[in-house]
Amino acid sequence: MNWLENLQRSFFDWEAMASVLPTMLAVGLKNTLILAASSTVIGVLLGMVLAVMGISRSAWLRIPARIYTDIFRGLPAILTILLIGQGFARIGRDIFGPSPYPLGILALSLIASAYIGEIFRSGIQSVETGQMEACRALSMSYGQGMRLIVIPQGVRRVLPALVNQFIGNVKDSSLVYFLGLLASEREIFRIGQDQAVVTGNLSPLLMAGIFYLIITVPLTHVVNHIDNGLRLGKQKSGGVVSGLVEVGELESGEASASLDGGAASPAFKAGSLDVRDLDMAYGDLQVLKQIRLKVEPGTVTCIIGPSGSGKSTLLRCLNRLVEPKAGDVLLDGESILAMRPERLRRRVGMVFQHFNLFPNHTALENVMLALTRIKGTATSQARRQAEARLAEVGLAARKDYRPSRLSGGQQQRVAIARALAMDPEVILFDEVTSALDPELVKGVLNLMADLGRRGMTMIVVTHEMGFARKVADQVAFMDEGRIVEVGPPADIFDRPKSPRLKQFLAEVL
Ligand SMILES: Nc1ncnc2c1ncn2[C@@H]1O[C@H](COP(=O)(O)OP(=O)(O)OP(=O)(O)O)[C@@H](O)[C@H]1O
Numbered sequence: 142m143n144w145l146e147n148l149q150r151s152f153f154d155w156e157a158m159a160s161v162l163p164t165m166l167a168v169g170l171k172n173t174l175i176l177a178a179s180s181t182v183i184g185v186l187l188g189m190v191l192a193v194m195g196i197s198r199s200a201w202l203r204i205p206a207r208i209y210t211d212i213f214r215g216l217p218a219i220l221t222i223l224l225i226g227q228g229f230a231r232i233g234r235d236i237f238g239p240s241p242y243p244l245g246i247l248a249l250s251l252i253a254s255a256y257i258g259e260i261f262r263s264g265i266q267s268v269e270t271g272q273m274e275a276c277r278a279l280s281m282s283y284g285q286g287m288r289l290i291v292i293p294q295g296v297r298r299v300l301p302a303l304v305n306q307f308i309g310n311v312k313d314s315s316l317v318y319f320l321g322l323l324a325s326e327r328e329i330f331r332i333g334q335d336q337a338v339v340t341g342n343l344s345p346l347l348m349a350g351i352f353y354l355i356i357t358v359p360l361t362h363v364v365n366h367i368d369n370g371l372r373l374g375k376q377k378s379g380g381v382v383s384g385l386v387e388v389g390e391l392e393s394g395e396a397s398a399s400l401d402g403g404a405a406s407p408a409f410k411a412g413s414l415d416v417r418d419l420d421m422a423y424g425d426l427q428v429l430k431q432i433r434l435k436v437e438p439g440t441v442t443c444i445i446g447p448s449g450s451g452k453s454t455l456l457r458c459l460n461r462l463v464e465p466k467a468g469d470v471l472l473d474g475e476s477i478l479a480m481r482p483e484r485l486r487r488r489v490g491m492v493f494q495h496f497n498l499f500p501n502h503t504a505l506e507n508v509m510l511a512l513t514r515i516k517g518t519a520t521s522q523a524r525r526q527a528e529a530r531l532a533e534v535g536l537a538a539r540k541d542y543r544p545s546r547l548s549g550g551q552q553q554r555v556a557i558a559r560a561l562a563m564d565p566e567v568i569l570f571d572e573v574t575s576a577l578d579p580e581l582v583k584g585v586l587n588l589m590a591d592l593g594r595r596g597m598t599m600i601v602v603t604h605e606m607g608f609a610r611k612v613a614d615q616v617a618f619m620d621e622g623r624i625v626e627v628g629p630p631a632d633i634f635d636r637p638k639s640p641r642l643k644q645f646l647a648e649v650l
Pocket residue numbers: 423426428446447448449450451452453454455
C-alpha cells in the first residue's frame with residue numbers, strides 16, 4: 142500500500158491543489174487565454190495573407206510564402222520562441238517594457254500563421270473549380286468570385302481546423318515561460334511548476350493539466366458542433382423534405398406547376414448569335430475548327446455529337462469562359478470579343494452539368510446574389526425578382542432550402558432560375574441533365590421546353606435526342622471540332638446526309 146500513498150501524495154495533495162487554485166484562476170487562466178487568443182488572431186490575419194500569396198499566380202508572392210511556411214513550420218516551437226524572445230529582447234524591452242509577452246505572442250503568431258496559412262490555402266483550393274466558373278458565368282470578376290464565394294466557402298470548411306489551431310496555441314503558450322515571466326504574467330504551466338517546487342509534489346502541475354483540459358476539451362466539442370452545422374446548413378423553413386418518395390412527388394408536381402405558370406409569363410428579350418469561323422485550341426490540341434452557326438432570336442439550338450467533339454468548348458467560347466483563337470461571334474450584330482467578358486456574361490447566361498450552386502446559400506440567395514452584388518439591384522427588389530424566378534421554375538416553396546436539401550432536379554431548376562434572374566438574351570445549357578437521376582430528368586427538360594416556347598434564345602448541348610427532336614428549331618451535329626451537319630430536327634434525325642451522323646445516330650438511338 143506504500144506506493145499507493147506515494148502516488149496519492151505526489152498527485153493528489155488536496156491542500157496544495159486548493160492553495161494554487163485561486164492564482165491559477167485569477168492569473169494563470171487569464172494569461173494563458175491572452176497568449177493563445179492574441180497569437181491566434183494575429184496568426185489568422187497573417188495566415189490569410191500567406192494563403193492568398195500561396196495561391197497567387199505570381200511566383201514573387203508564392204515563393205516567399207512557401208519559404209516562410211517551411212521555416213516556421215519546420216522549426217521546433219521552443220526554438221522560434223527563444224530565438225525571437227531572446228534575440229530581440231533588447232528591442233522588445235525598449236518598445237514594450239520589461240514584459241516578454243509581446244515577443245512571446247509574436248513568436249507564437251509567426252508559428253501559428255505558418256500552419257493557419259496552409260489551412261486556409263488548402264480550404265480555398267478545395268472549393269470546386271465549378272464554383273468559380275459559376276461566378277464568372279454570373280458576370281463576376283475573378284476578384285469578386287474569390288471574395289464573395291470561393292474564400293468564404295474555403296474558410297468555412299477549415300473552421301474546425303482553426304479551432305484546433307487555437308487549442309495548439311493554448312498548449313504552446315506554456316513555452317513562453319522560457320523567456321522568464323514576470324510574477325503577474327505567469328501562465329497556467331508556470332504557476333503549476335512554481336508551486337510544485339514549493340510543495341515538493343506534482344499536484345500543482347496536475348492542476349495545471351486539468352486547467353488545460355478544461356479549456357481544450359470543450360473546444361474539441363465545439364469543433365464537432367461547428368463541423369456538423371456547416372455540413373448540414375441551417376434550415377430556415379419549417380418543413381424538412383425527407384425520403385425519396387416525397388422528393389419524387391414534389392418533383393413532378395412542381396414541374397407541371399412551372400409549365401402552367403409559364404404560359405402567362407412575359408417573353409424574353411431574346412438575342413441572336415452569329416458564330417463566324419471560330420477556332421479554339423487547348424495548347425496544341427485544336428478543339429474547334431472553323432465553326433459557323435447562326436442562331437435566330439427566340440430559337441432553340443441543340444448541339445449533339447460524340448464525346449470529345451468540342452460541344453462544351455463551343456458553348457464556353459460563346460460567353461468567353463474560354464477564349465477562341467480565331468474567328469468571331471456576334472451577339473445581336475456586336476462582336477463578343479470587343480465586349481468586356483463581365484458585360485457579355487450578363488447578356489449570355491449559362492447553366493452547368495453539375496449545377497454549381499453556391500452551397501452555403503439558400504436557393505433564394507443563390508438567385509439573388511448576382512442581382513444585388515453585381516447588378517446593384519436593391520435587396521428588396523432583388524428578393525421579389527428572385528422569388529418570382531423561383532416560382533417560375535416551380536420552387537417557390539423551397540426558397541429557403543440550401544442546395545444540399547434539394548434533389549438534383551430541384552438544384553438544376555434553381556440554377557436555371559439563377560441564370561434567368563440576370564435577364565439574359567441567350568442561355569447556354571451544358572449537358573444539364575447528364576448528372577441527374579433518370580426520374581428527375583423530365584422535370585428539367587419540361588422547364589427548358591417551356592422556356593423555349595416562351596421565346597428564350599437557347600443553345601443546348603445535350604445527349605437527350607428526344608428533347609432535341611421535339612423542342613429544337615435547329616440541331617447541329619459536331620464531330621472532331623467541326624459542325625458536320627446543321628438543320629431542322631426532322632432533317633437531322635430522319636434524313637441524315639453525312640455517314641458520320643448516320644453512324645452516330647445508329648449508336649445513340
Ligand atoms: N481544360 C482543358 N484542357 C485541355 N483539353 C481540354 C480541356 N477541356 C476539354 N479539353 C479537350 O477538348 C476536347 C473537346 O472537349 P469538350 O469538353 O468540348 O467535348 P464535348 O463534346 O463537350 O465532350 P463531352 O460530351 O464528353 O462533354 C476533348 O478532347 C477534351 O479532352
